[in-house]
Amino acid sequence: MTAVISLDHATRRYGDVVALDDVSLEVPAGELVGLLGPNGAGKSTLLNLVNGLRPTTSGTVRIFGADPRVPASRIQLGTTPQETGLPPTLRVGEVVDFVGGHYPDPMSRDELLSRFGLADLAQRQTGGLSGGQKRRLAVALSIVGRPRLVLLDEPTTGLDVEARRLLWDAVREYHADGATIVVTSHYLEEIEALAQRVVVIGHGHVLADDDLATIVGRVSARHVRLRLAGDARAVVDALPGVVDATADGDRWTILTTDSDAVIRALVTQGVTFSGLEVRGASLEEAFLAMTASDDDGDASSGAHVAPSSSPSDQTQGALR
Numbered sequence: 001m002t003a004v005i006s007l008d009h010a011t012r013r014y015g016d017v018v019a020l021d022d023v024s025l026e027v028p029a030g031e032l033v034g035l036l037g038p039n040g041a042g043k044s045t046l047l048n049l050v051n052g053l054r055p056t057t058s059g060t061v062r063i064f065g066a067d068p069r070v071p072a073s074r075i076q077l078g079t080t081p082q083e084t085g086l087p088p089t090l091r092v093g094e095v096v097d098f099v100g101g102h103y104p105d106p107m108s109r110d111e112l113l114s115r116f117g118l119a120d121l122a123q124r125q126t127g128g129l130s131g132g133q134k135r136r137l138a139v140a141l142s143i144v145g146r147p148r149l150v151l152l153d154e155p156t157t158g159l160d161v162e163a164r165r166l167l168w169d170a171v172r173e174y175h176a177d178g179a180t181i182v183v184t185s186h187y188l189e190e191i192e193a194l195a196q197r198v199v200v201i202g203h204g205h206v207l208a209d210d211d212l213a214t215i216v217g218r219v220s221a222r223h224v225r226l227r228l229a230g231d232a233r234a235v236v237d238a239l240p241g242v243v244d245a246t247a248d249g250d251r252w253t254i255l256t257t258d259s260d261a262v263i264r265a266l267v268t269q270g271v272t273f274s275g276l277e278v279r280g281a282s283l284e285e286a287f288l289a290m291t292a293s294d295d296d297g298d299a300s301s302g303a304h305v306a307p308s309s310s311p312s313d314q315t316q317g318a319l320r
């Protein structure tokens with residue numbers, strides 16, 4: 001069966017920047033794929049090749065077996081870019097009817113708006129919607145034509161927790177109807193809520209492509225910070241899952257794929273420590289962990305002690 005999306009050695013350059021570098025990827029019908037990666041990784045570029053907005057520099061991209069640059073290939077495609085503009089004086093229902101009017105069998109405005117919890121807002125001018133409501137409407141519009149393929153670029157950025165969950169439910173419901181969906185995100189939490197398969201992109205490359213559970217395990221990097229007396233380098237080198245370790249005096253910052261195992265090892269070995277903190281690592285650091293464990297093939301190998309760098313954007317829980 002023809003894959004819904006097929007990239008074959010696709011490369012996209014912008015001048016000197018290689019935004020996507022020799023990526024080959026197939027997405028069969030019915031998959032819900034998460035594209036996860038830090039800023040500038042190449043996620044939007046990949047979507048823009050798939051939705052026909054940009055040509056490849058080399059290599060090929062196909063949707064439903066056809067060239068996405070040809071408009072007729074995109075009749076089964078729905079997409080929401082990172083930023084969308086809605087005509088401020090049109091009412092929500094009018095926008096739905098207008099966009100739906102371009103498709104042979106559109107969803108009714110009632111069905112579409114109720115799927116996204118927007119039914120009460122059908123008569124509201126879009127200029128009077130909150131930022132979160134506008135975002136939900138923009139994502140809703142991507143499915144008004146009942147597309148078989150949906151591309152969502154960071155669909156829930158700027159949404160509060162409730163609006164995010166509502167939108168995730170709507171996306172899952174549409175996927176359950178049989179659609180193939182690709183969603184990009186910085187948020188591991190979002191990818192966990194939606195995706196079955198996760199493709200991790202970094203520096204224009206596919207770093208990993210696996211089922212959700214496997215990827216979540218691999219990007220769950222943590223920073224362990226603590227004070228260790230004396231020359232502790234040998235102790236740190238022997239700790240499990242250590243990807244990176246820096247010392248500022250007696251204050252150590254250890255990036256590890258398994259913070260529980262690090263703490264257990266310290267306690268079991270009777271190592272004296274103080275000021276213990278365990279924090280989520282940034283997504284970039286999680287990717288460092290991922291590639292480091294690829295490099296040595298064994299996450300439990302000894303520490304690589306690198307020059308000090310202080311992580312700036314750590315967020316507890318969700319990785320950004």
Ligand SMILES: Nc1ncnc2c1ncn2[C@@H]1O[C@H](COP(=O)(O)OP(=O)(O)OP(=O)(O)O)[C@@H](O)[C@H]1O
Pocket residue numbers: 014017018019037038039040041042043044045046
């Ligand atoms: N139109 C463009 N002109 C020049 N460079 C571009 C253009 N679009 C993207 N790039 C560059 O290509 C690289 C990949 O960008 P892209 O937007 O695909 O990443 P991303 O993973 O979607 O990032 P983000 O999560 O920040 O949206 C970046 O270095 C970016 O600066």
